Amino acid sequence: MAEAGVRKKISVTVNGVKYEREVNVRTLLSDFLRRELGLTGTHVGCEQGVCGACTILIDGQAIRSCLTLAVQADGRSVTTIEGIGSPEQLHPIQQAFWENHGLQCGFCTPGFVISAYAFLSENPNPTDEEIREALSGNLCRCTGYQGIIKSVKAVAEKMQATAVSNTK
Amino acid sequence: MSVQVEPKKLKWVGQRVRRKDGPEKVTGSLKYMTDYQFENMVWGRVLRSRYPYARIKRIDTSKAKAYPGVICVLTHEDVPGFNGFGIVIPDQPVLCHDYVRCMGDAVALVAAETEEIAEEALQLIEVDYEVLEPVTDPEEAIKDSAPKLHPSGNIHSRVHVKNGDVKKAFAEADVIVENTYYSPRQMHAFIETEGGWGILEEDGSLTIRCPGQYAFRDRLQIARVLAWNPERIRVISNPIGGGFGGKDEITVQIYLALLALHTGGRPVKIHYKREESVIAGIKRHPFKVTMKTAAKKDGTLVANKVVAFGDTGAYASLGGAVISLAIEHSCGPYYIPNVDLEGYCVYTNNGIAGAFRGFGVNQVCLAIEQNIDMIAEKLGMDPIEIRKKNVYHQGGLSSMGHRVTTSVGTWKTLDAAENCELWKNREKYKANPSEPWKKRGIGVATSFHGIGMGFGLPDYGAATIELLPGGRFLVGVCSEDIGQGNGTVFAIVAAEALQCHIDDIDVIQGDTRRTIDSGTVSASRSTYVGGNSVLAAAPFMIKLLKSTAAEIFKIDVDLVELRDGKLWAKVPVEGKNVLTYADIYQYLYEHRRETKVEGHFMVPKAEKQIGNNVGMPHHVYGYQTHVVLVEVDTLTGETEVLRVVSIPDCGKVINLQGLEGQAEGGAVMGMGYTLYEDTIIERGIFKTTNFTNYILPTFKETPIIETIPIEEAEKTGPFGAKGIGEVVMIPIIAAIVQAIYDATGVRINHLPATPERVYKAMKEQGVIYRG
Numbered sequence: 030m031a032e033a034g035v036r037k038k039i040s041v042t043v044n045g046v047k048y049e050r051e052v053n054v055r056t057l058l059s060d061f062l063r064r065e066l067g068l069t070g071t072h073v074g075c076e077q078g079v080c081g082a083c084t085i086l087i088d089g090q091a092i093r094s095c096l097t098l099a100v101q102a103d104g105r106s107v108t109t110i111e112g113i114g115s116p117e118q119l120h121p122i123q124q125a126f127w128e129n130h131g132l133q134c135g136f137c138t139p140g141f142v143i144s145a146y147a148f149l150s151e152n153p154n155p156t157d158e159e160i161r162e163a164l165s166g167n168l169c170r171c172t173g174y175q176g177i178i179k180s181v182k183a184v185a186e187k188m189q190a191t192a193v194s195n196t197k
Numbered sequence: 198m199s200v201q202v203e204p205k206k207l208k209w210v211g212q213r214v215r216r217k218d219g220p221e222k223v224t225g226s227l228k229y230m231t232d233y234q235f236e237n238m239v240w241g242r243v244l245r246s247r248y249p250y251a252r253i254k255r256i257d258t259s260k261a262k263a264y265p266g267v268i269c270v271l272t273h274e275d276v277p278g279f280n281g282f283g284i285v286i287p288d289q290p291v292l293c294h295d296y297v298r299c300m301g302d303a304v305a306l307v308a309a310e311t312e313e314i315a316e317e318a319l320q321l322i323e324v325d326y327e328v329l330e331p332v333t334d335p336e337e338a339i340k341d342s343a344p345k346l347h348p349s350g351n352i353h354s355r356v357h358v359k360n361g362d363v364k365k366a367f368a369e370a371d372v373i374v375e376n377t378y379y380s381p382r383q384m385h386a387f388i389e390t391e392g393g394w395g396i397l398e399e400d401g402s403l404t405i406r407c408p409g410q411y412a413f414r415d416r417l418q419i420a421r422v423l424a425w426n427p428e429r430i431r432v433i434s435n436p437i438g439g440g441f442g443g444k445d446e447i448t449v450q451i452y453l454a455l456l457a458l459h460t461g462g463r464p465v466k467i468h469y470k471r472e473e474s475v476i477a478g479i480k481r482h483p484f485k486v487t488m489k490t491a492a493k494k495d496g497t498l499v500a501n502k503v504v505a506f507g508d509t510g511a512y513a514s515l516g517g518a519v520i521s522l523a524i525e526h527s528c529g530p531y532y533i534p535n536v537d538l539e540g541y542c543v544y545t546n547n548g549i550a551g552a553f554r555g556f557g558v559n560q561v562c563l564a565i566e567q568n569i570d571m572i573a574e575k576l577g578m579d580p581i582e583i584r585k586k587n588v589y590h591q592g593g594l595s596s597m598g599h600r601v602t603t604s605v606g607t608w609k610t611l612d613a614a615e616n617c618e619l620w621k622n623r624e625k626y627k628a629n630p631s632e633p634w635k636k637r638g639i640g641v642a643t644s645f646h647g648i649g650m651g652f653g654l655p656d657y658g659a660a661t662i663e664l665l666p667g668g669r670f671l672v673g674v675c676s677e678d679i680g681q682g683n684g685t686v687f688a689i690v691a692a693e694a695l696q697c698h699i700d701d702i703d704v705i706q707g708d709t710r711r712t713i714d715s716g717t718v719s720a721s722r723s724t725y726v727g728g729n730s731v732l733a734a735a736p737f738m739i740k741l742l743k744s745t746a747a748e749i750f751k752i753d754v755d756l757v758e759l760r761d762g763k764l765w766a767k768v769p770v771e772g773k774n775v776l777t778y779a780d781i782y783q784y785l786y787e788h789r790r791e792t793k794v795e796g797h798f799m800v801p802k803a804e805k806q807i808g809n810n811v812g813m814p815h816h817v818y819g820y821q822t823h824v825v826l827v828e829v830d831t832l833t834g835e836t837e838v839l840r841v842v843s844i845p846d847c848g849k850v851i852n853l854q855g856l857e858g859q860a861e862g863g864a865v866m867g868m869g870y871t872l873y874e875d876t877i878i879e880r881g882i883f884k885t886t887n888f889t890n891y892i893l894p895t896f897k898e899t900p901i902i903e904t905i906p907i908e909e910a911e912k913t914g915p916f917g918a919k920g921i922g923e924v925v926m927i928p929i930i931a932a933i934v935q936a937i938y939d940a941t942g943v944r945i946n947h948l949p950a951t952p953e954r955v956y957k958a959m960k961e962q963g964v965i966y967r968g
Binding site: 063064067068069070071072074075076077079080082109110111113114115116119123124126127128130131132133134135136137138139142160161162164165166167168169170171172173174175176177178 | 215679855858889893897
């Protein structure tokens with residue numbers, strides 16, 4: 030076990046920007062992103078991997094940043110909610126969540142958007158059952174999930190339509 | 198002076214309107230209070246009690262104070278004013294000095310350079326306790342032999358309502374059922390735990406940024422503890438990562454204020470870990486309800502006798518109001534002429550209970566709806582028929598004996614239930630379970646919930662409207678957006694009244710400096726009260742727009758017409774005959790005139806109080822019926838809710854998208870309450886610690902939910918709207934329990950209806966799968 034207070038230099042690309050930082054080896058990736066880089070769109074709800082609010086992408090794969098150490102991101106590419114889109118330029122998934130009322134208080138929403146992003150990259154044409162399965166690791170206390178499933182379906186359909194029209 | 202819009206001409210009201218705060222929330226760019234950090238920020242932590250009940254003999258903070266990186270350590274000795282808080286009776290110590298009465302009690306505060314140092318410093322605070330035997334059963338707690346947790350004893354409040362002659366009615370009844378129901382200690386489980394930050398400003402004032410449900414009352418509670426003039430304190434309480442009543446009471450505001458006085462002007466932040474939130478946060482009151490209900494052969498309900506015990510834990514918070522609401526709603530939305538209804542709110546050492554969506558009605562709805570189903574079964578009546586027969590109508594008497602003059606949609610919601618596809622085809626749905634060892638059932642239940650504070654309690658709202666450059670408007674209502682989307686509701690109401698596009702309305706909420714007091718975000722009141730407040734302010738804005746236009750046109754104000762969001766001169770004038778809101782702003786700005794107006798609204802009250810019971814009755818109620826389809830696994834006792842039809846009567850719908858969101862979220866929260874959720878406390882000690890052992894509904898358990906709004910317009914509401922936030926989670930509880938009975942023949946009177954409870958009940962009654 031590494032001693033508390035031992036520091037290590039890491040190099041990590043976050044949302045396309047390369048950062049070199051010295052971090053405590055016990056620093057969580059969620060704390061690193063929020064406190065060191067100021068990327069506070071990644072929320073923390075339970076600190077033990079149940080709620081999914083802290084979900085981010087590492088090399089395209091959705092992971093819980095509250096269960097990951099900052100040093101584990103060394104040499105890898107991280108995408109947070111801030112890297113998906115902005116209020117001025119919403120990603121289609123974000124647009125769909127807005128249109129279909131896939132959010133209420135909004136605190137869990139970044140985690141859902143990231144999970145949906147990773148899921149749709151792997152499965153662009155999912156069934157309802159597959160969406161439910163894929164997003165069952167994210168908790169939302171406000172919406173009852175109906176608006177979220179509508180959002181994910183809407184964006185999948187839109188992406189399909191775009192893909193079809195692009196091949197024509 | 199009022200705004201009149203013909204229903205046919207409504208442009209925004211009733212549509213599906215996207216949330217105003219959507220883009221910021223879906224991109225994570227909205228900063229919640231717990232997202233803030235600063236270079237010079239310090240971290241605060243709270244030392245909690247080690248026991249559920251103990252006497253404090255000694256507190257020694259010297260080691261913690263000497264620990265490197267610690268900035269201050271505070272105890273009860275550092276509280277400058279009144280050492281207590283609580284919405285109604287402030288009996289909860291800010292920092293305990295003589296006794297601790299629950300595991301969530303705060304004993305000391307630490308501020309330190311880092312969160313880790315603050316955590317370590319907590320371990321260095323020495324507290325000597327004399328451990329006392331905890332009081333954990335409300336019925337034991339009210340006996341003379343029980344230790345008194347508060348000087349006034351363990352009964353925090355007693356509510357009693359009596360009408361007619363119950364004894365005679367029971368003697369003459371054809372059918373009587375009596376049951377005892379137990380309900381769980383549900384946790385709000387908002388995803389953002391309690392937290393925020395505070396700072397002592399250079400001018401000597403305090404700013405506290407902490408999610409809450411009533412900024413002005415939070416400010417008052419802080420001021421009382423500091424012995425400060427509230428005007429010196431600014432509370433910013435919006436945005437909020439979920440509330441549901443759990444942020445109605447003070448959370449960390451006072452701790453932040455106390456610490457901020459000792460950090461030399463550096464901002465101080467507290468953000469609870471989930472495990473601290475579980476222990477320190479308020480919960481839903483667990484109830485024991487014994488209910489005896491009688492009917493005539495034709496299904497007419499004639500008598501109801503209720504004794505309810507609510508466990509409020511160590512402190513009052515809103516416990517008295519919860520038990521009062523429970524009793525007011527304990528007979529359901531029916532007319533029962535003979536009633537004897539008694540409720541006790543009791544102190545124990547089981548954590549702290551307080552406000553939670555539904556506010557006591559969830560617990561009693563289970564009881565009355567189950568009793569009615571049992572009566573219907575005994576009489577061979579259809580469950581919807583018996584309900585339709587007994588509901589009160591607008592202008593009729595409720596079981597409280599009060600005439601309900603406002604809109605009542607119960608009958609229509611029941612009629613919609615009877616005609617919905619799920620109910621009509623219920624035999625077909627039940628006939629095809631997914632596995633041979635699973636059984637399906639369908640249940641229906643109805644309920645209601647008061648809007649606003651009820652009789653005798655102050656209940657008012659206020660809104661500001663400011664004309665901005667470019668002809669936009671800033672609408673200010675203090676009532677916070679806790680997720681339900683009331684900010685978008687206020688924008689819709691304003692856009693409708695001011696004839697402008699919703700994108701031209703900005704909304705500000707939850708700030709004691711920038712908005713005026715509009716009361717709480719609780720009691721399903723913010724659409725009704727806030728919407729009416731915006732409608733009260735709008736005519737003043739219209740007057741300002743018109744009179745300014747008249748001045749520019751150099752004509753009489755009566756000759757100015759507001760049409761299609763523009764101001765027209767009805768007679769020939771020099772120059773152009775039409776002005777935009779932007780023109781008006783520019784003119785007012787150039788002449789250095791005020792561009793802001795305000796409007797106020799007093800919530801109308803029922804004519805007569807019920808007995809001496811504060812808050813009883815309400816004047817306006819929302820109504821709701823649920824139909825559910827469940828599938829029960831007879832091998833495991835596991836219940837799955839497959840479909841829900843939610844039929845709310847919230848009056849006129851302001852934002853259809855918002856209503857559906859509330860109906861869906863409420864249904865799933867009600868499902869969690871019925872099937873999974875319970876904060877387990879044994880002998881005063883929390884066994885539930887986090888989401889690993891507090892089971893919340895996920896995407897996988899969520900049913901398919903259909904919402905059918907019944908718009909029974911209420912003439913006192915904004916465009917006919919009432920409120921809906923709470924009732925949407927209530928009848929589903931009884932409907933699921935009834936559906937489990939329909940599927941298996943077992944009645945579960947002790948919630949949550951966990952697989953263990955359902956399986957045990959099935960086993961006892963011999964309901965097992967024979968392949």
